[in-house]
Amino acid sequence: MAEQPSEENRPESSSLPDDVWEKFVQDSERDIRASAPKEPSARARMVTERLRAMDEAQARAAGGGKRRTGRKRKAAQPARPEGWRASPPLPVLERRSSRRRRVWSAVGVVVAVALAVVAVNPSAALSWLPGGLGEDGAGAADATLLSPETGRPSTAPPDAPAGTPTREEPFAGSPAARWEAGADAIRLPEAKAVNGVPADRIRAALKGTKDFLVAANLDPGVLKGEHPKKALDLVDPAEKEYLADLRDALRDPTVKNDPVWTFTRFDPAEVELAGDVRVRGRMTVEAVKGTAGRAVIKADYTFVYPMARVGGGDEVSRSIVRRSVEVEAVDPARFRADEGHIWITDVNGEISNDDCRDGDGFIRPQFLADRQGRPEPSGPARDPYDRSKDLKPADGDAGCGVVSRT
Known part of the structure; x- marks a missing residue:
């Protein structure tokens, strides 16, 4: 008292x-x-405990999962060769190579509600998609495709009509149902001279950036875990340490050097692609501040992979990979540039729906059975389809978390 x-x-x-x-x-x-x-009071404690139990039950019913955030890696900075002119000495271009990975496991916060809507009236639910996905049995592939992304979106895409992904309809319930598929979705902006870099050099860097994205994230063999020779051959041979790190990762993956930081690879003994890969993003060109004769190509794309178990089963689990790649273009009158190759200065990525394991060299999508009995997820749910925000570097391990949809 x-x-x-x-x-x-x-x-x-x-x-x-x-x-x-x-x-x-x-x-x-x-x-x-x-x-x-x-x-x-005893009643207040009882109500609080009941609400907590309901929240936990809802999370488990939604699929329960984990997310993990990879560590930022910064390699040594090899110098780009000096320019052709010997007097006076020209500036040396340094590359800031940081391969970063954020990985999130799926937990489908809205899955329970979505399945309930489809169970009650599946035809009506699918008819909400533009393009008339209604009682005529049209699939998600017939949905009206979105126009290409020309700038940063202001918000995340709205929820798609509820649906369960299957081999027949791998993008049911996903915003990616309205995205373009494959390499054609990676469009190049018009090549113009930037900061003293001629238009033809900008054009070559743009094409090289697209070729690298396709070779690293869409090549059928690479997706099955094969050696990404085409992608590696595109990198400037002068980036010796960067190439050595990539080859070491492919040969002997480790927690600190995992090839999925750069290449999209699945274990062909476990899963197989169950449809085309949906892609959305943009590519821009900017001047490098403070130095004439340098420009940077910035590519930011999200890839959605519908995966099914090898050997049967109709269940499809989508993995979502967002990649950003920066490639430098230079004026050959000021700096040395290797024809037919690209100089990569930065690679960043985020992977959604994985098993939270680093160091085995594969992305492993989680199916419903995989999520049962797993530890409760923590942290706020993230939307892997939200392209209105920049990819942020991940410094150190930040554990596992959840995504709101896949």
């Missing part, structure tokens, strides 16, 4: 009348009691 102010605490020099002092004592006691912490 809070102690009451006593007559002993009354200031000796106080000239307050007794009735005023008594009122002060009563007010002080009342305020102390009002501010003292109170133990919640």
Whole structure:
């Protein structure tokens, strides 16, 4: 019980009348009691526990999963060769190579509600998609495709009509149902001279960037775990340390050097592609500030892979991989440039729906059975389709988390 102010605490020099002092004592006691912490009632504790249990049950019903965030890696910085001119010495171009990976396991926060809607009226649910996916049995492939992305979206794409992905309809319930498929979805902007870099050099860098993205993320053999020779051959041979790291990762994957940071690879003994790969993104050209004769190509694309188990089963689990790649283009009158190759300065990525394991060299999509009995996920849910935000570097391990949809 809070102690009451006593007559002993009354200031000796106080000239307050007794009735005023008594009122002060009563007010002080009342305020102390009002501010003292109170133990919640048994009913309040019961309601709190019930709400917590409901939240946990809902998360488990939604598929429960984990996410993990990879560590930022910064390799040594080999210098680009000096320019052809010998006097005066030209600036040396350094590459800031950081391969970063964020990985998120699927937990489908809205899956339970979505399945309920489809169960009640699947035809009506599918008819909500533009393009008339209704009772005529049209598939997601017939949906009206979105126009190409020309700038950063202001918001995440809206929820697609509920649906369960199958081998026949691998993009049911996904915003990717309205995305373009394959290499044709990677469009090149018009090549113009930038910061003293001629238009033909910009054009070559743009094409090389697209070729690298296709070779690393869409090549059928690479997706099955084969050696990404085409992608490696595109990298400037002068980036010796970068190429050595990539080859080491492919030969002997480790936690610190996993090839999936750069190449999309699945284990062909476990899963197979169950449809085309949907792609959405953009490519831009910017001047490198502070140095004439240098420009950077910035590519930011999201790839959605519908995967099914090898050997049968109709269940499809989508893995979503977002990649950003930066490639430098230079004025050959100022800097040396190797024809037919690209100079990669930065690679960043985020992988959604994986098993939270680093170092085995594969992306392993999680199916419903894989998520049962797993530890409860933590952290706020992320939307892997939200392209309104930049990919952020991941410094150190940040554990596993959840995604809101796949």
